[in-house]
Amino acid sequence: MMNQDPISGYRILIWSEDPDKLQTFYRDVLALEPFIKLDIPDDYGYAFKVGDSGLLIWIGKHSEVHGENKDPQRHIFNLYVHDVQAWYEKIKDRNDVTILQEPMVTPPTRDADIKKYVCTFLDPEGNCFQFMNP
Incomplete structure (x- = not known):
């Protein structure tokens, strides 16, 4: 068996046609704490902290996701x-x-x-x- 580094974490990525709508829901309804907004040409999204777990939920714009x-x-x-x-x-x-x-x-x-x-x-x-x- 090959000696590999163990998996040390994970992040949830949710792609959307309209991440602004979802970020409002996750912030205002689910009360998740906004962590960072990424805004670069042709790509943007939001990361939210999930309690004290260290877990982040990322909601981002994706050109292949519709509806x-x-x-x-x-x-x-x-x-x-x-x-x-x-x-x-x-x-x-x-x-x-x-x-x-x-x-x-x-x-x-x-x-x-x-x-x-x-x-x-x-x-x-x-x-x-x-x-x-x-």
Whole structure:
């Protein structure tokens, strides 16, 4: 087996025809902290910090991406929150969000006595996210 450097991290990239619309949603609705805006000829986008995780979500302009995501459940991004119901209440009546699953108890993982919840939704361009308990 070849001796390789281990993978040391990752970043989520979401390409869009209109990253300005998405950045407003992620900043104002999901309350993600803007980290940096890249603005160079023919390319621009926004990076957001995801809590204290060190993870960044990047939303950028891409010339080959048009309209909504045609296959949204291929990738689902989990956003860990302590109160799934409160986040659901915040987004459920918005016209730019599609709720796929109202909050429900997830199957037990390690401890059957601890209930964890999940709520699945699509952002304004049809990218799939879930609010989940950590």
